[in-house]
Amino acid sequence: MPRKQRPYPSDLSDARWGLLEPTLTAWRAERRGKGLDIGRPPEHDLRRITDAILYVDRTGIPWRYLPHDFAPWETVYGYFAARQKDEVFGQLNGLLRRLVREAEGRDAGPSACVLDAQSIKTSANVPAAGQGIDAGKKIAGRKRHIGVDALGLLLAVLVTAANVSDSVGGSQVFSSIVSDHPRVTKAWADTGYRTKVIDHGARLGVDVEVTRRAPAHKGFEVIPRRWVVERTFDWLMHHRRVVRDYETQPHRSEAMIKLAMVDLMSRRLTGQSPPRTGAIPELRVRQ
Structure with missing residues (x-):
């Protein structure tokens, strides 16, 4: 019986995927409707593609160095580039920000x-x-x-x-x-x-x-x-x-920053601590 692949610390939990899945599924369906298919959905799972993109953002590795248990790096990068072009990371950032603010009573x-x-x-x-x-x-x-x-x-x-x-x-x-x-x-x-x-x-x-x-203060403040x-x-x-x-392109840099915030906020909303960093970063405003 084949052994199940162990998850990476950056992988999405079921709860975190539940926050992202509706937006990503709707985005892929819309692209198909326009004749802009990416990859082969039966072969490459949408959640696993997202795990691979988060793996790059979290670890900092080059795309070509993606572990082989993910989809081919060209496919993963293609999804990242298409999501950036279609402002999907901005949509996710806005969605999760609203949820976090409401959870904080704002x-x-x-x-x-x-x-x-x-x-x-x-x-x-x-x-x-x-x-x-x-x-x-x-x-x-x-x-x-x-x-x-x-x-x-x-x-x-x-x-x-x-x-x-x-x-x-x-x-x-x-x-x-x-x-x-x-x-x-x-x-x-x-x-x-x-x-x-x-x-x-x-x-x-x-x-x-x-x-x-x-003006009169010296040192850290x-x-x-x-x-x-x-x-x-x-x-x-x-x-x-x-x-x-x-x-290589500034707008891809902006996408990586938005993705990092999506990672942080999805963890905050589901109570999942960041890998190897202890407690979830505190979002409350100090009085």
Whole structure:
């Protein structure tokens, strides 16, 4: 009798798959209806394909190094690329964010956000044309501009060359957030955003408050509101594929970040701890 394959720590549990399955099944059915079939459904199980994509996001391995008990790497990558193109990761991120917010006793839609950016090094396969140098951080690579809600859950992400200023990238993220979440009337950002984003927020009808470190304070300090988005960056670092930017195209980098948040939120909703990291990251806002 053949021995059943042992699951990987990144594999979806039945409960987590139950959260994702309706969206993914509907997406594949819609693509078939348009004559855009991917792979061979009878041969490659949709859940197992998703396990393989999560395996790459969590472990950081190249696609070609996928274990052989998954579908061929070309098939898995094809599904990832198609889901990215069809904004499936964004749909899942929005669905799970609403569920987490409701579970925390909040409205499904946010009314406030926090903005920040993170410069990150890139791998050798990333085209030089898509990179830049963040002179302040002394990092050559790309920059992630994100906006999160009061729980630290992702609202929008934009990946650019590292030399794109926080104000330019932040303004684009800000516009995306306000467009998708019209209830947002308050935002917090650090001093790197200052006048440009404040003026942009005013035009959008949002009050932008700049958070600053106390002038007389020395050493580490938890800055009000800003710690929420800093914690989100820390959550992302549990997924090795986003510790460094390995994606040749920026929109694939954005998809990997959204996938990491889908992984985190699905675990939160089902009470499943992340592999080898102990307790589930706390999402509650500290008083």
